[in-house]
Amino acid sequence: MIPRLAAARPDASPAAAFLAHLAGMGLEGEIGRTAAERNVFATDNSIYQVEPAAVIFPRNSDDLKRIAKALARPEFTDISIAPRGGGTGTNGQSLTSGIVVDCSRYMNRILEIDPVRRIARVEAGVVKDQLNKALAPHGLFFAPELSTSNRATIGGMISTDACGQGSCLYGKTSNHVLGLRVVLADGTDFLSRPVREEELRALQARRDRIGDIHRTLARIANDDRAEIERIFPKLNRFMTGYDLAHLWRDDGLFDLNAVLCGSEGTLAMIAEAELNVLPMPAHAALVNIRYDNFNAALEDARNLVTLGVASVETIDETLLRLAKGDIVWPHIAAFFPDDADGPANGINITEILADTPEELAEKLSGVTAALQDRPFAGRKGFTVTQGKAEIEAVWTMRKRSVGLLGNVEGPVRPVPFVEDTAVPPENLAAYIREFRAALDQEGLTYGMFGHVDAGVLHVRPALDLTRPEHAALVRRVSDTVVALTRKYGGVLWGEHGKGMRSEYVPEFFGALYPRLQEIKAAFDPLGQLNPGKIVALAGRSLPKIDAVQLRGSLDRDIGNDIRAAFDNAAYCNGNGACFDFDADSLMCPSYKGTRDRRFSPKGRASLMREWLRRLAEKGVDARREVARRHPFGIVSRLWNSISPANREDFSHEVRAAMDNCLACKACAGQCPVKVSVPAFRSKFLALYYGRYLRPLKDPLVAAIESTLPLMARMRPFYNAVAGTQIGQAVMRRAGLTALPLLPPLSLRRKLAAQNVPVATPALLARLDAGARAKAVIFVPDAFTEHFDPQVLLDAVEVARLLGLAPLIAPPLVNGKALHVHGYLGAFEKVARRTAAAIDGLAEAGVPLVGIDPSMTLTFRSEYSGTGMKGRVLLPQEWLATILDRLPSPAVEERRRIHLMAHCTERTNAPAAVGQWKTIFDKLGIELVVDDVGCCGMAGTFGHEVRNRALSETLYAMSWKPALAAPDRVDLVMATGYSCRSQVKLMDGVKLPHPLQTILTALQARTLPLERDGTYDV
DSSP, X not given: OOOOOBOOOOTTSXXXXXXXHHHHTTOOSEEEOSHXXXXXXXXXXXXXXXXXXXXXXXXXXXXXXXXXXXXXXXXXXXXOEEEESSSOOSSOTTOOSSEEEEOTTTOOOEEEEXXXXXXXXXXXXXBHHHHHHHHGGGXXXXXXXXXXXTTOBHHHHHHHTOOOBTHHHHOOGGGGEEEEEEXXXXXXXXXXXXXXXXXXXXHHTOSSXXXXXXHHHHHHHHHTHHHHHHHSOOOSSOOOSSOGGGSBOTTSOBOTHHHHTTOTTSSOEEEEEEEEOEEOOSEEEEEEEEESSHHHHHHHHHHXXXXXXSEEXXXXXXXXXXXXXXXXXXXHGGGSOOBTTBOOSEEEEEEEEXXXXXXXXXXXXXXXXXHHXXXXXXXXXXXXXXXXXXXXXXXXXXXXHHHHTTOOSSSOEEOOSSOOEEOOGGGHHHHHHHHHHHHHHTTOOEEEEEEGGGTEEEEEXXXXXXXXXXXXXXXXXXXXXXXXXXXXXXXXXXXXXOGGGGGGHHHHHGGGHHHHHHXXXXXXXXXXXXXTSSOOOTTOOOOOTTTSOBHHHHHHHHOHHHHHHSTXXXXXXXXXXXXOOOTTSOSOHHHHHHXXXXXXXXXHHHHHHHHHHHHHHTTOOHHHHHHHOOXXXXXXXXXXXXXXXXXXXXXXXXXXXXXXXXXXXXXXXXXXXXXXXXXXXXXXXXXXXXXSXXXXXXXXHHTHHHHHHHHHHTHHHHHHHHHSHHHHHHHHHTTBOSXXXXXXXXXXXXXXHTTOOBOOHHHHHHSOHHHHHHEEEEEOOHHHHHHOHXXXXXXXXXXXXXXXXXXXXXXXOOOHHHHHTTOHHHHXXXXXXXXXXXXXXXTTTOOEEESSHHHHHHTTTGGGGGTOOOXXXXXXXXXXXXXXXXXXXXXXXXXXXXXXXXXXXXXXXXXXXHHHHXXXXXXXXXXXXXXXXXXXXXXXXXXXXXXXXXXXXXXXXXXXXXXXXXXXXSEEEEOOHHHHHHHHHHHSOOOOOHHHHHHHHHHHSSOOSSOOSSOOO
């Protein structure tokens, strides 16, 4: 039995009094103080881990002012805060032992879009892609292009002066900031805009914090002009933070925002930003160039820049190999083919933009002609990508680069700490040769990619920071790289900010560093705003990079064997891909519905990692405990559940984060590191419920597959319970709701009447070769069989119309519900029994076909430990193998239908959607696959009382608006039983399965042009 893990709140800490005072001031936002909340905010996308005292989630700028005014009180001078946006920083910028102020949960409103003036005004927590989605109808976009654009907040971008691909054309975030509404450390609310000299003089004359700031900055800008000119580098990626070189603009305006942008929350809290937005490029193309080696790609990049292209992005062989195993690769593989002498070991992606098709064609012709006419050693060949979807797919691969570098096996993994250096582009190739030589000398492997047109290189050496000798390399490699950047006229911090690497700031700025301290003192005289970053007040020092706690030092307590046994939970690198703002993206639905970072793959992985560490501290090997599966008695579990001593168990906080996971497995397919929450969640629940009692609904749900045949025989009784108010009230007390009714149709009786035989090994053995070649075995899942049997009957009819002989598998328990709820012992027994039955059927060589994607794909993931050899195909996988049997359309006119595919299918079988398109194309039907998120049902999730509100929220976020779109006139299908069940429950609409639509097409050789209002065929 696992022990109790203490999780008391730090009520006696100085932060507790501060938070109590803040609540008394009328804070409208929320305060997070639990161990789980603090743990989730202890990491970002860096190598560091620093647990905050608390987290504040302000609702508006008034809350920011309340925070600042409380800070200014004499009794709270020791309290410090750190603003936080998307939490994807690679250098620990927002990590603090003080209080985190997270604006992303509530301060995420787009306040104004002025398409005429091309201005957008937003709150700090607005995500970049969220803004661009709102700007798109106006033909506008916010330019700085980040790999984290679907979760990076505008406030975070401003705080690090973020930029990325295309910066030579579009510049950095600071180039597009027109005004900032900031809250200073004393509570002053100030709108910072560029000002003329007479306005500056008026600001200097003020006798408040604003006056102090402007007097200090104007004096430094004027008195130290020569030193500023000498020290600040002449780079496209000019200095981020405290940017004195751009205080006086070329147009003669004085711009305080030059100092605020990139200041990482050390000078003020950003409430709102007024941004310059640009017209979208009308036309684009990519030229994807392959190379023998990465050095050749780097050298050639300088030639490509001279061709007048918009950007050049370089990717090395390590990243290219990882990309080939990622979910995005099937969509872009054609653009990166293997050559006769093997695959490429480096690529350049060159972007071309134009206002007209003619201009694009002319530019593209010029680039491709130059590539053909000017050979370069190591260059192999190239492809051209045109079309919005194709271009976006290539850029998606590039955006996933940072995360993909973490998707390797074992504890030695690429980590960020010298990953965003910048040197003049003409020095880049020579610089990288020395950089690589230094890493090679240390015996390190690494991945590299970068914005070579801007001289920026992203490098992640592979280390296991649980090993002291590897932790020591952080210092050694950092010092070497700093020296190299200085040698080649560059900077260590070219793109991702300084954060915990601020140790090198005094050395770099030299005589200007005291001036930076004066600026810090003018804004934040008590040093309460993100202390330890960029600048320390006079008399204080910046932390050393190897004095800050590393995540690896905590992982050392867990051990590699335990880390490896819990499905990459401990290897989450914090890239935050699961924080995608878009309701129509698949990962992660519970985060989208709550905006609570605990309820995300990253949050759950963080909590699981901490839980494993705490168990290890108690001498408990969680891996062995899962294997043992002790049959603890109900008496001990009852006592543990009611004992007051167990109320503060950290395990309860972890369980709360696991409870609203939908087990959709989008994380397992879409997370670049392949963190699989459902996999480690089931192990956690198995151990947690070895100590505590389960809720009543758990055994009911876990036994659903086994009890459904019995319930089907007692259909009137079951329907009376599920369909009446009294019965529903009883089920709600048991924790279940919105249960579907059983139809009168019995699948097995109907198939028996149709002479569809039950497949058994003995029957299959009697078939001759010809009969086997025409046979197909349908493997029904319990939910489709009992609640939606017509789908299986129609599948059988499809097989018959295609000239095949359908059979039905005997009733088999899949066990997915057992696995989801952590009944691992029972699941293992069921899985081995079912795997043996499937293998017995598969020996005949007859294809086995499942219907529901989630249940069918369980055979490929959760069954991996059974040794099952048989493969149960998805319907489209089966039809793709017999495509020649599908008839051509009887009419020339093409019909169009829509498909809403199951999220597990889309993320864990990425070729599956393309197969549906191929099948319907053969039938003369245009298939449009809707980009929708999770429907909210996810198996039994939406039938649990505690989850129903979230389930309905998720449905309303994506599926409901998609189905209710005013231009929606085409037929809509859904592959998942749970998805069809949710739509019927929420909107009273019945969606067909694609097999049912195919049946109609086969029967009539045509398809209705419009739906009939019920989506029925």
